[in-house]
Amino acid sequence: MQIILLERVEKLGAIGDVVTVKDGFARNFLLPNKKALRANAANRKVFEANRERIEAENASRREEATAESKSLEGASVTLIRQASNAGALYGSVAVRDLVEALVADGHKVHKGQVVLGKPIKTLGMHEVKVALHPEVSVNVKVNVARSPEEAEMQAKGVDVMAAMFETDTAGFTEEYDANAEPGEISRGDEAAPAPTTTDEDEAEPA
Template identity: 75%
Template sequence: MDVILLERVEKLGAIGDVVKVKDGFARNFLLPNKKALRANEANRKVFEANRAKIEADNASRRSDAEKDAKTYEGASVTLIRQSSNTGQLYGSVAVRDLVEALEAAGHKVGKSQVVLAKPIKAIGVYEVKVQLHPEVAVPVKVNVARSPEEAEMQASGVDVMAAMFEKDEAGFIEDFDPNAEPGATAEVKVVADAPEGEADEENSEA
């Protein structure tokens, strides 16, 4: 289906561009959200007659979004979740959770503005995009941790899961050799079986 874009759409085009898209994308997203018009002769005339107003309205919204973007500078949210020992969450962090966290931090944002390709399913620090306007997007750091203490560690650049693995490995080494220095690497010697002839000689000497 050919459509006339009423606003910039990422990977498609800018206001006024006529682009070909899949019918389902047009019917389910572009047309109902008033991001485009069907590219027929009547709509072309309507668009051209209103182009100046459409572009002016878009510029006004973009200006407001640019002001809002300044309030997001250095924005970050922390979500405390339970997880397994491997860092996999019991559940996931979805768009709804991010919207609630951002609103709690004082930002006014809608679900459609949070760009999350797939739910977050493991602890860690992620960067999520908030689309304030088709031409204005801001990054938000999302810190998913099991405790406020771990969140602080992750915020300072510590890989919590790697640190935990090293701690567990060190504990194993100390259990294997109580006299080992902390942080030492366990050494395991492998003795090969002696050839049959040598083994027989040793046994006869004994």
Template identity: 65%
Template sequence: MDIILLQRIEKLGTIGDVVTVKDGYARNYLLPNKKALRANEANKKVFEANRERLEKENAERRTEAETAGEKVAGTEIVLIRASSNSGQLYGSVNVRDIVAGLEEKGHEIDKKQVIMGNPIKTLGMHDVRIDLHPEVSVTIKANVARSDDEAELQAQGVDVMAQMFEEDNVPASFTEERDPNAEPGEIPAEMLEDGVEAETIEGEETSEETTEG
């Protein structure tokens, strides 16, 4: 279907462009949302007669969006969620959560303006795009963590998920409390692998022989 765009549409064109799209996309989205008109002769005449007014109104909305964008751009919202040890959330963070988080920061954003693609399903810092106008987009940060302390670390650039992975892979013997009776520099026996203890003892004997000689 050929249509006349009434505003900029990503990957299609800008206001006044005549483009061809799939019928379903036009009927189900562009036309009912008044983002475009059918490109017939009658509508072309109507558009041309109103082009100046439409372009002026679009410019005014763009300016308002740019002003709002300066305030919301870079905003960080903290979302506390439960997760598995691998960092996978029990559930997900969706558009409603982003809108609610921004509202707590004093930003009124419509859910249609939040562009996520897919819900967030892991801990960490995530970029979320906010389309304030067809020609004005800003990015905010969704800090998804298990606690306020972890959120603060992530905000400082710490990769909490990487730390979780490292902790899960540290041998248990390295995390056990040191034997209080061990001599300074002595390695606990339970941390020695097969062959290491014998090699150490042999080295000690060699040292004694050298001393005697």
């Protein structure tokens, strides 16, 4: 389907461009969200008659988005979630969660502006794109942790999951070594096992 863009659409074009897209994309997204018009003779005339107004409104929205982007630059939100020892969340972090966290911090963001390809399902630091306007976007940091203490460590650059794995491994090694039987090799011990004796070795020479 051929359409006339009413605003810039990433990877498609700018205001006024006539482009060809898949019918489903046009009917389900571009047309109902007033991002485009069908490219027929009547709509071409309507667009040209209103082009100046459309471009002025777009410029105004872009200025507002630019102002809002300054408060979002470097922004970070923390979400406390339950997770397994491997770092997999019991559930996931979706767009709604991110919008609620950003709005709670005083940012003017709605769900249509948060670009999340797929839900966040692991602990750690994540970057999420927020498109405030087709021509203005910023990345915000999302700190997903099991506790405020872990969140603080992650914010400082500590890989909590890696540190936990190292701790668990060290504890296992210490327990293994402590329970080793006499003559057994403990982990990290390069010495050969203690030799065993036989009745022949203990017998005195004739």
